[in-house]
Every structure is written in structure tokens, then in C-alpha cells.
Amino acid sequence: NAGVTQTPKFRILKIGQSMTLQCTQDMNHNYMYWYRQDPGMGLKLIYYSVGAGITDKGEVPNGYNVSRSTTEDFPLRLELAAPSQTSVYFCASSPGQGGDGRQPQHFGDGTRLSIL
Amino acid sequence: QKEVEQNSGPLSVPEGAIASLNCTYSDRGSQSFFWYRQYSGKSPELIMFIYSNGDKEDGRFTAQLNKASQYVSLLIRDSQPSDSATYLCAVNSGGSNYKLTFGKGTLLTVNP
Numbered sequence: 001n002a003g004v005t006q007t008p009k010f011r012i013l014k015i016g017q018s019m020t021l022q023c024t025q026d027m028n029h030n031y032m033y034w035y036r037q038d039p040g041m042g043l044k045l046i047y048y049s050v051g052a053g054i055t056d057k058g059e060v061p062n063g064y065n066v067s068r069s070t071t072e073d074f075p076l077r078l079e080l081a082a083p084s085q086t087s088v089y090f091c092a093s094s095p096g097q098g099g100d101g102r103q104p105q106h107f108g109d110g111t112r113l114s115i116l
Numbered sequence: 117q118k119e120v121e122q123n124s125g126p127l128s129v130p131e132g133a134i135a136s137l138n139c140t141y142s143d144r145g146s147q148s149f150f151w152y153r154q155y156s157g158k159s160p161e162l163i164m165f166i167y168s169n170g171d172k173e174d175g176r177f178t179a180q181l182n183k184a185s186q187y188v189s190l191l192i193r194d195s196q197p198s199d200s201a202t203y204l205c206a207v208n209s210g211g212s213n214y215k216l217t218f219g220k221g222t223l224l225t226v227n228p
Contacts, residue, residue, distance in 0.1 A: 031214055040124070042204060042218035043160070058215070090159055094214055103214045104150055105206075107159040 002026050004108035006091050013081045013115045021076040021111050023091030030096035032074040033105060034058075034066065036087040043090065049074055050096060081115045088112050118143040120207050122219035130227050135192040137222050139205030142186070148208040149181060149188045154221065155201045164190060195226045 007022045025032065030051050035043040045058030049068040063085055065077040074093075078085060092105040119142040129135045137151075148167045152160035166172045166179040166188065178191040188207075192199055202221040209215040 033215075035218075040220065042120075042220040043206075043216075044218075045215060048215060096214060103148075103208075104162045104165055105214075105216060106162070110159050 004091055004093055004106055006089075006108035006111050008111060009109065010112045011114070013078075013113065015081060015083065015115060017081050018077070018079050019081070021078075021089055021091075021113070023074045023076070023108060024072050025074075025091075025093040025106075026072065027093060027095075027106070028071060029093035029106075030071065031094045031103070031105075032068065033092045033094075034064070034074070034076045035090045035092065036060065036085075037090060037110075038087050046076065046089075078113075083115050086113060086115045118146075118207075118209055118217050120205055120217050120219040122203075122205050122222045124220060125223040126225050127222055128225045128227060129195050131195060131197060133195050133226075135195045135199065135224055135226070137190040137192075137203050137205075137224065139188045139190075139207075139219055140186055141188070141205075141207045141217075143207065143209065143217075144183075144186065146186075146207045146209070149179070150206040150208075150216065151177075151179060151190045152204040152206060152218075153201045154204055160204055192224075195224075197226050197228050200224060200226050 033048045034046040047066040049055045091108045094103040151164040164179040180189045204221045205219040206216040
């Protein structure tokens with residue numbers, strides 16, 4: 001059982017380049033999330049999805065795009081990379097059942113992205 | 117703006133001592149509370165969750181919740197060097213989207 005899988009693990013981009021960070025989960029979770037974590041900081045929510053075809057902005061969505069065509073996959077797209085997007089990116093998922101918020105999120109191993 | 121506040125530390129305790137990690141939150145409607153452990157260079161790992169006022173124990177870990185004071189804490193008994201990590205407090209933001217708001221984390225160092 002792989003859980004949440006992120007690729008690539010590391011990447012260096014030049015300013016202005018584009019790339020897609022991949023995230024897939026095999027737990028049949030409805031809810032998926034993308035976070036970024038800067039040094040010494042907590043996790044900031046970029047985008048989230050409550051099911052296939054449904055996405056919404058989080059706290060820091062500017063410069064990013066997402067899509068959710070299947071339950072398993074939730075890719076994050078950077079269109080014009082900027083140095084401010086240098087960070088560690090984590091994808092997470094949760095079952096999304098029930099209405100009381102008792103849904104711990106399970107994280108992938110992260111993608112370390114540097115933009116030079 | 118929903119906020120979750122933690123002391124950044126570092127919190128340093130000797131091996132075998134009790135480590136106490138604290139977290140306050142601003143949203144009175146928050147329903148569920150999570151503690152994640154994050155080793156340097158690794159992803160967050162869930163270690164405890166609590167929904168009701170009072171204490172919840174799991175092995176050496178005890179989570180404490182006081183909704184009236186908007187305060188949640190994590191106690192680690194018999195601290196071990198392997199407990200050295202950053203501990204992130206996360207609070208459910210309410211609603212049906214299950215979004216979590218994270219604190220910046222407290223760095224714990226357990227000295228042998």
C-alpha cells in the first residue's frame with residue numbers, strides 16, 4: 001500500500017519555466033490537498049479538491065493551477081516559475097466522509113523545488 | 117483570518133523528562149485538532165488527534181484540549197532522543213472541506 005506518492009522528489013527550475021508536480025493516492029480518498037512549506041514555517045494550503053472535477057483555492061494559490069480528473073491523481077502546475085516559489089511541496093489526502101471534521105490528512109514525501 | 121499559534125522553540129529537554137508542547141487557535145468553531153511530527157527533511161506524520169475536551173492518551177503521548185480557552189497541548193512522557201523533531205499543531209477549519217490550519221511548529225530537542 002503506497003499511500004500518497006509524489007514525483008519528482010527534487011527539481012531545479014529556471015525562472016520562467018513550467019512544470020507539473022505529480023501526486024497520486026491509492027487509498028480511494030475523496031479529498032486531496034497541496035501545501036507548500038518554507039523554512040521555519042508551517043504548511044500553507046495552495047489548492048484542495050473534494051472530489052474528481054472539483055477544486056478550490058487555498059490560502060496561497062497565486063502562480064499555481066490544479067486539476068482533478070480522477071480520484072487518484074491531483075497534479076499541481078507551475079506555469080511561470082518564480083524564485084518565490086522555491087519551497088517544499090507536500091500533497092495530502094483524507095477520506096472525506098462524515099461532517100464533523102474528524103479527518104486526519106496523510107502526506108506524501110514531498111517535492112523539493114528550487115527556482116534559480 | 118484563522119490562526120494557530122505555537123512557540124517556535126527550540127524546546128530542549130533531557131532524556132526521560134516530560135516535554136510539553138502548546139498550541140492556541142483563534143477560531144472558536146474549530147472541531148478537531150491534530151498533532152503531527154516532522155523530522156528534518158521529512159513529511160509530517162500524524163501522531164495524535166483529539167476532538168473532545170479533556171485528555172487523550174496514546175502510549176507516551178497525551179493530548180489535552182480546552183475549547184473554552186482555545187488551547188490544545190501535547191505531552192510526551194519519558195522523552196527519547198528519537199522524539200527530537202518539529203511538532204506541528206493543526207486545527208480543522210470547520211465546514212465540509214476538512215481544511216486544516218497549521219501552526220509554524222515547535223522544534224523539540226531531547227538531549228541524551
